[in-house]
Amino acid sequence: xxxxxxxxxxxxxxxxxxxxxxxxxxxxxxxxxxxxxxxxxxxxxxxxxxxxxxxxxxxxxxxxxxxxxxxxxxxxxxxxxxxxxxxxxxxxxxxxxxxxxxxxxxxxxxxxxxxxxxxxxxxxxxxxxxxxxxxxxxxxxxxxxxxxxxxxxxxxxxxxxxxxxxxxxxxxxxxxxxxxxxxxxxxxxxxxxxxxxxxxxxxxxxxxxxxxxxxxxxxxxxxxxxxxxxxxxxxxxxxxxxxxxxxxxxxxxxxxxxxxxxxxxxxxxxxxxxxxxxxxxxxxxxxxxxxxxxxxxxxxxxxxxxxxxxxxxxxxxxxxxxxxxxxxxxxxxxxxxxxxxxxxxxxxxxxxxxxxxxxxxxxxxxxxxxxxxxxxxxxxxxxxxxxxxxxxxxx
Amino acid sequence: xxxxxxxxxxxxxxxxxxxxxxxxxxxxxxxxxxxxxxxxxxxxxxxxxxxxxxxxxxxxxxxxxxxxxxxxxxxxxxxxxxxxxxxxxxxxxxxxxxxxxxxxxxxxxxxxxxxxxxxxxxxxxxxxxxxxxxxx
Numbered sequence: 456x457x458x459x460x461x462x463x464x465x466x467x468x469x470x471x472x473x474x475x476x477x478x479x480x481x482x483x484x485x486x487x488x489x490x491x492x493x494x495x496x497x498x499x500x501x502x503x504x505x506x507x508x509x510x511x512x513x514x515x516x517x518x519x520x521x522x523x524x525x526x527x528x529x530x531x532x533x534x535x536x537x538x539x540x541x542x543x544x545x546x547x548x549x550x551x552x553x554x555x556x557x558x559x560x561x562x563x564x565x566x567x568x569x570x571x572x573x574x575x576x577x578x579x580x581x582x583x584x585x586x587x588x589x590x591x592x593x594x595x596x597x598x599x600x601x602x603x604x605x606x607x608x609x610x611x612x613x614x615x616x617x618x619x620x621x622x623x624x625x626x627x628x629x630x631x632x633x634x635x636x637x638x639x640x641x642x643x644x645x646x647x648x649x650x651x652x653x654x655x656x657x658x659x660x661x662x663x664x665x666x667x668x669x670x671x672x673x674x675x676x677x678x679x680x681x682x683x684x685x686x687x688x689x690x691x692x693x694x695x696x697x698x699x700x701x702x703x704x705x706x707x708x709x710x711x712x713x714x715x716x717x718x719x720x721x722x723x724x725x726x727x728x729x730x731x732x733x734x735x736x737x738x739x740x741x742x743x744x745x746x747x748x749x750x751x752x753x754x755x756x757x758x759x760x761x762x763x764x765x766x767x768x769x770x771x772x773x774x775x776x777x778x779x780x781x782x783x784x785x786x787x788x789x790x791x792x793x794x795x796x797x798x799x800x801x802x803x804x805x806x807x808x809x810x811x812x813x814x815x816x817x818x819x820x821x822x823x824x825x826x827x828x829x830x831x832x833x834x835x836x837x838x839x840x841x842x843x844x845x846x847x848x849x850x
Numbered sequence: 851x852x853x854x855x856x857x858x859x860x861x862x863x864x865x866x867x868x869x870x871x872x873x874x875x876x877x878x879x880x881x882x883x884x885x886x887x888x889x890x891x892x893x894x895x896x897x898x899x900x901x902x903x904x905x906x907x908x909x910x911x912x913x914x915x916x917x918x919x920x921x922x923x924x925x926x927x928x929x930x931x932x933x934x935x936x937x938x939x940x941x942x943x944x945x946x947x948x949x950x951x952x953x954x955x956x957x958x959x960x961x962x963x964x965x966x967x968x969x970x971x972x973x974x975x976x977x978x979x980x981x982x983x984x985x986x
Contacts, residue, residue: 576926577927596921662922665924665958712890713949
């Protein structure tokens with residue numbers, strides 16, 4: 456029998472707009488933190504552990520407690536790109552289980568859209584000299600191109616088709632159209648036509664980096680969020696149903712001779728998380744999978760064990776992962792990074808929507824959802840990436 | 851005449867990769883092998899990743915490789931690459947047992963995964979950039 460989980464997500468908030476209207480990333484973080492604490496029925500002085508990816512400034516681990524006005528006993532500045540929040544949730548659960556903390560606060564804020572940051576098609580190299588970057592800088596591999604390397608190999612190795620990848624965009628948009636904040640956001644960031652899409656729409660959109668099309672790429676929004684993770688003792692006194700952290704796994708992947716590019720670090724973080732939770736992938740009601748691009752989702756679904764390696768294409772076909780279809784978990788029911796919210800590091804929204812589902816609060820609610828997996832992928836899938844898997848349950 | 855944007859180049863000083871780039875000036879593509887355990891190490895660095903040795907030797911690659919995967923970049927905001935669009939970037943597996951990222955100078959339609967490619971050079975002041983083409 457598994458030990459009773461020690462920590463649960465008790466408070467969540469997603470910044471409601473996709474254009475921040477002049478707010479700074481720090482202001483977004485603080486607003487989301489305050490709303491998430493209210494959601495949990497807690498306040499600033501209850502927070503004793505803080506987790507921060509440093510996206511709103513250097514040395515944020517030093518300054519964010521002062522900005523929020525809290526006195527933490529635990530400070531964790533894990534920053535591994537978009538999956539930082541799954542890593543942080545794993546660490547918070549561990550810190551709470553160890554008795555070092557009782558109320559952990561994770562926050563995120565970004566104004567990527569307002570700053571017109573070309574995340575997918577701009578330079579992605581550090582300004583200072585670094586060995587790996589020195590070998591790659593001359594070649595103009597964009598972030599989207601990096602993921603496209605994985606997609607091309609997946610297609611060549613397993614016969615995966617562009618239409619199968621496009622299904623992921625179609626499902627995600629369908630879920631987004633049920634989420635009023637996503638619908639408003641798509642209009643606010645400049646989509647001329649906000650509607651459901653078909654695989655034909657996806658394949659008819661322009662190629663950005665072959666074989667990936669525009670509608671296979673996440674949007675660039677402003678936004679942010681906060682997650683409050685609490686101990687069993689704290690959870691007992693709160694009004695919202697806790698989303699228990701049942702299992703966690705962390706891994707990184709990087710280039711190596713003869714490495715199989717189609718297998719991501721999720722192949723290691725997933726089994727660890729499911730093993731700790733004592734549940735199987737096919738028991739998941741909800742799959743919140745980091746959808747920076749369609750190929751990210753396809754490869755991770757395989758690596759987490761939802762489909763055999765190479766069979767992700769047929770697996771996602773026929774709208775199998777829609778919230779109202781049997782035969783698989785509901786995928787990215789908030790509309791995902793592809794169609795709802797991607798300000799650069801989406802990982803926190805995976806935890807937030809998984810929690811909504813377990814509470815019964817999603818706009819694409821799966822009735823009676825009891826188990827959810829949130830899998831974050833940070834960095835770049837074709838070269839170096841950081842993956843963490845969080846399994847959540849209603850108990 | 852307006853300045854043409856130039857290809858971004860490696861940044862120095864960077865002690866791990868500087869010997870590699872110095873060798874490219876003589877059109878030598880180099881990689882490292884551990885003298886203790888035989889591990890092939892790439893990208894270049896000071897220590898072996900297969901054992902705890904720091905006794906690595908530099909060897910020259912023949913520049914013959916298999917194209918593991920590739921993409922055609924059709925959008926890049928960086929001025930040099932914007933002017934070069936569309937261009938091909940891929941991962942190539944050198945016959946000596948290391949994988950590197952590189953530009954593939956070829957019509958995209960002429961390329962296929964697991965096809966053979968070979969090394970050419972693009973010369974710059976003090977170093978050359980490895981670029982692969984289909985063949986031989």
